[in-house]
Amino acid sequence: MEQPLVLTFAEIEFLLRVRTPHIPTIREDLGLAPPDDTTAAAGLASLLARGMCEPGGEGVVPSKELVVVVTGLATADRVTRVLGVTAGSTQLGAVLTGPDVHIGLTSAGFGQHVVQPIDLAVTAADQVRHLLDGVLGDESAVLVQSRSARGQVSIAVAVDVDGSWFLSDSEGDPDHSTPVSREEAYERIAELLSDAVGVR
Numbered sequence: 001m002e003q004p005l006v007l008t009f010a011e012i013e014f015l016l017r018v019r020t021p022h023i024p025t026i027r028e029d030l031g032l033a034p035p036d037d038t039t040a041a042a043g044l045a046s047l048l049a050r051g052m053c054e055p056g057g058e059g060v061v062p063s064k065e066l067v068v069v070v071t072g073l074a075t076a077d078r079v080t081r082v083l084g085v086t087a088g089s090t091q092l093g094a095v096l097t098g099p100d101v102h103i104g105l106t107s108a109g110f111g112q113h114v115v116q117p118i119d120l121a122v123t124a125a126d127q128v129r130h131l132l133d134g135v136l137g138d139e140s141a142v143l144v145q146s147r148s149a150r151g152q153v154s155i156a157v158a159v160d161v162d163g164s165w166f167l168s169d170s171e172g173d174p175d176h177s178t179p180v181s182r183e184e185a186y187e188r189i190a191e192l193l194s195d196a197v198g199v200r
Contacts (some may be wrong), residue, residue: 005065009033009111012073014043015066019074022098029079029147030094030105069115072096072103080124080146080193084135091135095127102127125190132157132186146193153192157185 007015009032016027017040027034044060047053053060062070076096084091092107095118102118104127118127124146132142141158154170158177166177167185169192180188 005069005115006108006112007069007115008043008046009113010039010043011047012043012113014040014047015062015070016073018062018070021074022077023079023147023149025147026073026076026079029081029145031081031092031107068101068117069103072098072101072117075100076103078124078146078148078193080128080144082128082131082135083143084131084140085142086135086137086140093131095124095131097124097127123190123193125186125193128189128193129186132189138163144189155189155192157189 012030013027013032013036016035023029033039044053047062047066048055048060052063052066055061073096075098077099078097080095080097082091082093082095084093094105096103096105100120102120102122104116104118106114106116108114122130128144128146135142136157136159139159139161141156144155144157146153146155152170154174156168156174156177158166160166165180165182165185167180167188168174168177169188171192172178
């Protein structure tokens with residue numbers, strides 16, 4: 001079985017500098033610290049030590065898998081963060097959706113992120129649904145925040161001890177949750193993660 005790609009926050013900081021991101025707030029959206037030259041240098045040193053970059057010409061040559069990550073970070077036009085809370089754990093992930101590359105980042109603790117390419121045919125809403133399916137169960141909750149050039153939308157979904165679903169979102173009434181069925185929740189997420197997200 002192929003080993004997943006795991007990158008540190010410092011390595012991601014370096015990769016964000018290879019090409020200017022389409023979304024200027026991508027560091028904030030991914031929960032990264034503000035730009036820092038020392039962190040980027042540490043990230044480059046780590047990638048060189050791991051054999052994921054090689055010196056070449058006046059710079060470095062990244063591996064093929066890193067080229068995919070750089071492309072995803074640079075060309076993403078939507079960043080969707082998902083925070084899942086259950087009785088025993090907290091899970092944090094993000095999906096970067098762009099015209100050429102979709103990638104998912106899952107927090108692995110200690111400043112590490114598991115990075116996975118995602119099929120371009122899978123919509124942002126379907127990606128979020130997949131993440132929710134892995135988290136939502138008895139007494140659980142998920143917060144989804146999605147930003148595109150048109151703005152940001154937030155969605156909260158919770159399941160109580162009886163298995164009842166509740167939803168609230170920033171485009172409706174963010175202060176009150178509404179009882180919904182599972183499918184109604186996913187339909188609303190699909191609606192909010194369409195191109196019209198955040199339009200005022």
